Amino acid sequence: MAKGLETSESIQLPPELRSKLIDIENQFNVSTEKLKQITQQFEKELREGLEKEGSNIAMNVTWVLGLPSGDEIGEYVTIDLGGTNLRMCRVALRGQREEIDIKQHVYRLPPAIKTGDSRQLWNFIADSLDEFIKSHQIIANRDDRLPLGFCFSYPASQDAIDHGILKTWTKGFDIDGVEGEDAAAQLKDVLAERGLPLELVALVNDTTGAMVASAYKDPDTIIGAIFGTGCNAAYVENVGSIPKLKTTLPPDTPMAINCEYGAFDNAHRVLPRTKYDVSIDKDSPRPGEQAFEKMSAGLYLGEIFRLTALDLYESGLIFDRQGAAKLREPYKLDTGFLSGIENDPLETSQTRLEECLNIKVTLDETRVARRLAEVIAARGARLCSCGVAAICRMKGITSGHVAADGTVANKHPKFKQRWAEALGEILDWPEDREEDPIIITNAEDGSGIGAAVISAMTLYRIHGGNTVGIQG
Template identity: 60%
Template sequence: MDSEKLVGHDSWRQRSELKAMADLPPELEDVLSKLDQEFWVPTEKLHSIVEHFIEEMEEGLSTGEPIPMNITWVHSLPTGDEKGTFLALDLGGTNLRVCKIDLQGNGGKHSIDQAKYKLPPELKTGNANELWNHVADALAQFMEEKKLGAEYHERNPVPLGFTFSYPATQDRIDHGVLQTWTKGFDIDGVEGHNAAAQLREAITARDLPIKLVALINDTVGAMVASAYSDPETIIGGIFGTGCNAAYMEDCKSIPKLKADLPRDSKMAINCEYGAFDNRHRVLPRTKYDEQIDEESPRPGEQTFEKLSAGLYLGEIFRLALVDLVERGLIFKDQDTAKLKKPYEIDTGFLSQIEDDESTHLTTTRDLFQSTLSLSPSEPEIELVRRLAEVIAMRGARLCACGVAAICKKKRIQKGHVAADGSVANKHPKFKKRWAEAMAEILGWEEGRMEDPIVLTSAEDGSGLGAAVIAAMELKRRGEA
């Protein structure tokens, strides 16, 4: 164990924001102290993580590894004056969303009319033709439902921004070669192919008056959508199922960019930094983190995401509880079969525990009963609350590192980080903990009236962001 983590037997009590509801017996007190030492990330460690983050980002801008640092061909943030009518298409994990978006300019005013179409489960393991035919059918249905056929035709197609939130390599903004499927998709005939071209072919086959202008990632979309109405936006961040960020980079600082662009031009970079520290050089991994990685579909990949993202926080918590059960420390003489089921607990479970202010913590008791068929004792309730806290706290502090690394690299001292995702926007204490870690890393002065860099809730990046990017691209081409 790192010596810098050995910060005192009662350190978790000093840091805890939870009011004690019961005394812990000595053996659980000792267990909790050791777990806290494993999960706590002190200031010195935050600094070393951020410095290594910057190094890997620089590598990614040169070679695409270990952090991809994907070039997006979005050349600027919006002015807020972009106007026009656009379609936006968002291919999500369970739904397909189509939006008609009217951009009115004037500081980011806009209106959205949208519809969702269910993705059949069998489509996720089908083939490329089935996928794109389904998408084109949804676009055709939306055009008909919204009566857009009268206004748009072959000589005047409606421009489309396509949010494709999967790792893709782009040679230009209306192009995207899928690197690998994620989110449970395994559709044959798309990996290694240009998804934009495949969609375009399906649109053309149906004679739909739609012109695909831009393929975007949701992180870049969050940044651009927020910047449309908030000029102080500096970064787009995803703190939800996954963990990622996007920012504007100087083209002269992107060695792998071979395009002949003016040296003073800029480029939005989709970091895809869930892959940070895949070589395991700096992140503080516990045995629970190592188990999650070993049992994941892709061991050795997405190391940072597996420590900090919403998909995994509940599983880390579950594995720690299972460990304590197997050591005979908690839930004695109870049926723990449900607890031993992988991913039975999600991050929302942890949020509810930390947010529980009910008398006698009945919300937490009911949660354990309804989800896991367990009846915790008073000391066990106290233990699980503290454990939920230390795991969520580590996640928030690690999430600050990626944004802090961008800020240090680009010498950004103030602005808004447009945050999307359930962890950022639903966990009751994420933003506070994230800000505290940012202050430690960037050396913000104590007693300040406000934080120089703050999290704001991202606008609809997959809808509004796609439309605004399409508008900027048409203007850049001289077609607006």
């Protein structure tokens, strides 16, 4: 729980500014009782997603049948279409939980592609693949094509593991000609057009990939989670507990589920939205969608901070009537900025504010900014615990490792502690516990290693004659 202003650093503030700051802090505080209420609704929406298509939380079937043995081997190419970059890897799995050899290259996505059309997207991917293949001397022999795993970190429904119909773009993408279409088929088409020596084996979500990659080395992995540009989780469900799935697989068959729970509470039943959250949603490319993500994910935390600071500025309470044009620029501030303001030495944070906003900032104003950064980041971390808590309650999970990836989890130094404290509050862990029964671990590379391991698992299934959920 975010602590009150009076118990933080002593700040000599005018009464009006102090009152406004305390009001903002109270808006962002999420009590234990509220966390439990959110988790209860979360569990309800998770179950609804398993029962029927078209539910708020999609609970996408992935056709990844369980977790890896750790013995998978082979050489694979993977591509990851993220929110900012296109990443390509050549991965060599050696089995026996041995070290993995990975060579990679990252290509920056041109901003125009994010709001362009499908042809621009696939041409860019094909051009990048061609360059990667040449630089790593992957021989173009169509009779000896390397298996390709495609990490596609957007909500997609899958009738098979090498198939994926995009439901909606997230992370600020709005590319024409892909929504409602099979993204895997579009990639296969461009591979064929270019004669690239690759065969798409699996379309993978990064969250499922993080879970599988981590389980490849750590058998105690129970959930894969992404706390980064977006937020999401994956876990393993029994086929018999997925009423919407019609399949010939035995009921006790394990199936990885990609929750896509960034859309939790789109109906705004329980999430404690502030006017800043409402503003972000209204001005986003997809108003009314991804409600949970817009309050907790890295893409939005810096923007929430900017809006709260702008509110104080426009109220005449900070920055003393300076022309703060930079403060009016949407998404000018990112989560890395937010983390720095909270965790760097005060003078460093002051310099960071001045350079980024192009204004003069006092030390007390820096302390105000730090307090805003603290309460916003703390709320995000506490909300992020609710999705994992809901999965654990639904499945009766009492111990294990939550493999977490993403910039917020990895780069904000206080995220994991805040997340763990909130999880303990929700699940009623004893306060005098010596250690947490469920701990957050650093996820292995889901988009690279995870996509490779899933490709290996898929090929093993094909070779074993189990082709349920594989288009070919």
